[in-house]
Amino acid sequence: MKTKNLGTSWEEIEKAVEILRLGGLVAIPTETVYGLAADATNEEAVSKIFKAKGRPAYNPLIIHVKNTKMAKEYAQWNKAAESLAEKFWPGPLTIVLPSKKNSNIAKTACANLPTVAVRMPSHPVTLKILDQLKRPLAAPSANLSGKISSTSTNHVLKNLNQKIDAIVDAGNSAVGVESTILTFKPKPTILRTGFITPEAISNAMGLKIAHYDEAGPVIAPGQMKSHYCPNANLRLNAKDWRQGEKKLGFGNVECDLNLSKDQSLIEAAQNLFNFLHILDSFDTKTISVSPIPNEGIGLAINDRLIRAAIND
Ligand code: TXA
Ligand code: MG
Numbered sequence: 001m002k003t004k005n006l007g008t009s010w011e012e013i014e015k016a017v018e019i020l021r022l023g024g025l026v027a028i029p030t031e032t033v034y035g036l037a038a039d040a041t042n043e044e045a046v047s048k049i050f051k052a053k054g055r056p057a058y059n060p061l062i063i064h065v066k067n068t069k070m071a072k073e074y075a076q077w078n079k080a081a082e083s084l085a086e087k088f089w090p091g092p093l094t095i096v097l098p099s100k101k102n103s104n105i106a107k108t109a110c111a112n113l114p115t116v117a118v119r120m121p122s123h124p125v126t127l128k129i130l131d132q133l134k135r136p137l138a139a140p141s142a143n144l145s146g147k148i149s150s151t152s153t154n155h156v157l158k159n160l161n162q163k164i165d166a167i168v169d170a171g172n173s174a175v176g177v178e179s180t181i182l183t184f185k186p187k188p189t190i191l192r193t194g195f196i197t198p199e200a201i202s203n204a205m206g207l208k209i210a211h212y213d214e215a216g217p218v219i220a221p222g223q224m225k226s227h228y229c230p231n232a233n234l235r236l237n238a239k240d241w242r243q244g245e246k247k248l249g250f251g252n253v254e255c256d257l258n259l260s261k262d263q264s265l266i267e268a269a270q271n272l273f274n275f276l277h278i279l280d281s282f283d284t285k286t287i288s289v290s291p292i293p294n295e296g297i298g299l300a301i302n303d304r305l306i307r308a309a310i311n312d
Helices: 010-021 043-053 068-072 079-088 124-133 153-160 198-205 265-280 298-309
Strands: 004-006 026-028 035-039 062-064 093-098 115-119 166-168 180-183 189-192 233-235 246-249 286-289
Touching: 004 010, 010 026, 010 035, 010 124, 010 166, 026 124, 026 153, 035 043, 035 124, 068 079, 079 093, 079 198, 153 166, 153 265, 233 298, 246 265, 265 286, 265 298
Parallel strands: 004 166, 026 166, 062 115, 093 180, 233 286, 246 286
Antiparallel strands: 026 035, 093 115, 180 189
């Protein structure tokens, strides 16, 4: 199949909507990373996502909605979810809630779990698509399963060209790492760190939020240890550089690419996946990475780097 390259004019957005309405796959821009979208109410369309990505069927997808009202059609809400959505939506927060009994979300999208992960993205183009389509979109990150996420259409095409119907090009993703995922059961727990920090969520909720590794048995089906992997090995917390390695720096260091000379974690998150894609394209054996402070958005950056370093 030839992958159509669409821009962000009204006509092109309408084309993307038409493809989605007919059960096709479209890579869409979000503020975090590019997503690989299908109509979340169409089983057959959703199963094409799993096939294109090589994603295991047990790993559920995030359901993207145009507003809280739409999210409430599919999930059973609680007061805390209400106030978090009010504060952080549209934006990079995904909330896991019990599914509504009569929900028409494809079972495949939720991997047959009794819960659903919902998020209202803030990218204006994807909000327009959701508004026109009038249906929710199931959308994982637009990369092959286990590989580096995509923050530009170049990255998407590298993996998914000719496997998807279209791609909507809206330039580089602003945030650069995926949304924070929060669940309420058995207690409020962050399943995946992201741009919205544990402190921000704890402050908004007025209580300390647990991290999934403190929460006992694995409750996040997609939190595989190995993820976001380049072909090269990663050497993390590199305080010196070794010959033959590609060097991904942070702060005032000499290196091949610098995540942020000014030590801005926001800038580092924006650059992270793009720089991993670039350094990996040199077919180097090892990419070494400077230490990144493990605070704020640095938690999400280190989470991605640690998983990217596990190559199995
Ligand atoms: O920023 C993002 O969240 C991006 C953009 C495209 O929205 N999406 C994204 O999707 O990162 P994906 O599929 O790469 O990661 C979704 C994660 C997976 O780890 C999955 O296991 C988890 O969300 N998830 C989805 N539904 C869940 C559920 N019902 N319970 C627990 N975890 C769930
Ligand atoms: Mg992903």
